[in-house]
Amino acid sequence: MINKELTGVQCHDQETIISLCTPSGSGAIALLRISGIDAINIATKISKLASLKKLTDLPSHTIHYGLVVDSFGQKIDNVLFLLMRGPKTFTGQNTVEITAHNNPFIINNIIESALQAGARLAQKGEFSKRAFLNKKIDLAQAEAIKEVIHAQSEAALKASLSQLDGSLSNEIQKIETDLLKALSFSEASFEFIEDDQTEFDTQISAIVNKTLKKITHLKKTFHNQKQIKEGVRIALLGSVNAGKSSLFNELLKQKRAIVTNIPGTTRDVIESGIYQNGTHITLIDTAGLRQTNDIIEQEGIFKSGLEATKADIIFLVYDGSKPMLSSEEKIYKKLISKYPNKIILIKNKTDIENKISDRFSKHKTISVSCKNKNGIKKIELLLQKRIKKLFEKFDSPFLLNQRQYNTLISLEQKLQPVMQLLQENVAYELVSFHLKESLLCTSEFSGKTINEKAIDDIFKTFCVGK
Ligand SMILES: Nc1nc2c(ncn2[C@@H]2O[C@H](COP(=O)(O)OP(=O)(O)O)[C@@H](O)[C@H]2O)c(=O)[nH]1
Ligand SMILES: [Mg+2]
Structure with missing residues (x-):
């Protein structure tokens, strides 16, 4: 079964290995997997089935209730044995999975008993590596297993x-x-x-x-x-005092950024993450865009520009309660033309009465007041829609x-x-x-022609039990 030609695999990939596959210490049930040429013999040595039969005599792909025992035949736990003969298994080899009670002493004793019976501890990613070597999956699929386990959204x-x-x-x-x-x-x-x-x-x-x-x-x-892995980045940009930090806090539902009426309060980029509707969102509050002699603020404004490039969505906030300087308007127009699809305009401070008409009428604008929380829900709904659209683009296949x-x-x-x-x-x-x-x-x-060292490097990044 093992593809020795290309990979130079030695017989240690046939050795019988054991590992706990579920996280230790959480949940009522734990799953241990034994895989390798001697998996069924070893499982037979450490088991006493309720039926009084031996695992070696039983048909493949069957489940058996019984005791798992130590080398003296003493009971460790009441368990289920899932008996599977290769090649129709995950690794392609003989496999026995044991479902036991999730207690660290029980787990250790089962592993110890299997080691006494001739198994050895599995290394990181060794089950997946065997699945790859036995052509059950190719390398891209093996890499996908890791991603499935660690998927954040x-x-x-x-x-x-x-x-x-x-x-x-x-x-x-x-x-x-x-x-x-x-x-x-x-x-x-x-x-x-x-x-x-x-x-x-x-x-x-x-x-x-x-x-x-x-x-x-x-x-x-x-x-x-x-x-997809890291989530969606949303940057808040706009003039000083437009209300970016106020909106940032509203969306986070906590007072994370300092809000004052002193222009230039936010001088650096502030990042904070939220988890919403199955997606991780990173919100980024930035320094206001304006001419300044303050070196720290200048650096902050430079970083705001970088954030605009990196962001998936930009909330471009402006103060709708007062007229806009022409220099300000120029910056807004420049940003809108640079990132037409990323930008959502936010007209803030609508609680203050004024006779100023909407400024960038052609661009999608949401009117809000961070002060009395009007329009915040609207932003959140639009955000959900945009995120959904963003992910629709990401059809498989893609590079992992x-x-x-x-x-x-x-x-x-x-x-x-x-x-x-x-x-x-x-x-x-x-x-x-x-x-x-x-x-x-x-x-x-x-992975058909990849060398052994490269294979090892890939599977080493997996965790034990995978
Ligand atoms: N009246 C009113 N004031 C607001 C509103 N949003 C923010 N402010 C005030 O505007 C000032 C600047 O807000 P801030 O969030 O720090 O703006 P930033 O410089 O863009 O981050 C503060 O005094 C806020 O209390 C709003 O919707 N209505
Ligand atoms: Mg601010």
Whole structure:
């Protein structure tokens, strides 16, 4: 079962390992997994089934009630044994899962008993690594397992689950099939050297072009995955005293930022996180945008600009109760034209009566009063809608991590010369060479040709029991 050729796997990947798979100390029930060539024999040694039968004699994929016992045959706990023979298991190997009561002494004693019977402790990510080595999942799917476990938002979870089903792997598989086709055209052209070559050129360049476009699209998704994982960034920008900090506190539902009538009170960027409707939101209060000689404030204003770039949504706040200086208006207009889709204008201080008409009538504006809390609900509702829209864009497949991103960049770099060569009418040997090189990248992506050290590095980032 184990793919020794490419990975140089030694027999320690057959050794029987045990680990607690659920978090220690929380919940009533704990799950321990034993996997490896001797898993069923070891489980038999440490069990006394209520049926008086032996696990080794029972059919696969069945559940049995009984005692788990120590090396003297003394009861440790009443448990359930889930008996599964390979290859139809997560790791592809013989597996026994034990559901026990979640008490640290019980867990330790079960593990100790299994170690006495011949198992060893599992290392970080070792179950997933075995699943990969036994071709139950490819590397992109293994990486998705980690993401599923650590997903911080519903969107992240949904996306990681889809990756686990293989949406990204399928996309890479399609690219691989296309490139193999291009390679076959290139190789065929050696034999038909007398014939008109333009037909081959057209076919190959069509495939390479299509692949390069797919890569460009996938590369863009790398930013999305960061956003999905880290949540949505919302920056509050606007003139001094417009009410940014007041709105920041209202949205956070706590008095986090200092609010005074002294212009320039907020001189640095203040960040705070909230969890809303399954999404992690980071709110960022910034220094007001104005000309100033105060060095600290200047630095703060510079940072505000950076925040605008980084943010997914910008609340651009202005004081609707008084006329706006033309210099101020210029800054607002500049921001609106720079970030037309990110900006939501907030006209604040509507509790103060005035005869000033709406300023940026063409842009989506919400009128609020932070003082008497009018319009805050409206902002929150619009925010929910915008966030939903943001996540709708993030369709699977997308790149999960830096490794995948880097592999894709090298695939792109290997393909670009092909287009060049075809334009120059250069020898097909060279075209074939570059296509073969790029096929190595797709294999590396799914883990078919990755070396053992790289595999170990990936699985080391998993936790024990996964
Ligand atoms: N009347 C009124 N005053 C407000 C409102 N929002 C903020 N203020 C006041 O405006 C001043 C500046 O507010 P602040 O939130 O610090 O503005 P920032 O400089 O944009 O952060 C403070 O004195 C606030 O009490 C509002 O909706 N109505
Ligand atoms: Mg402020």
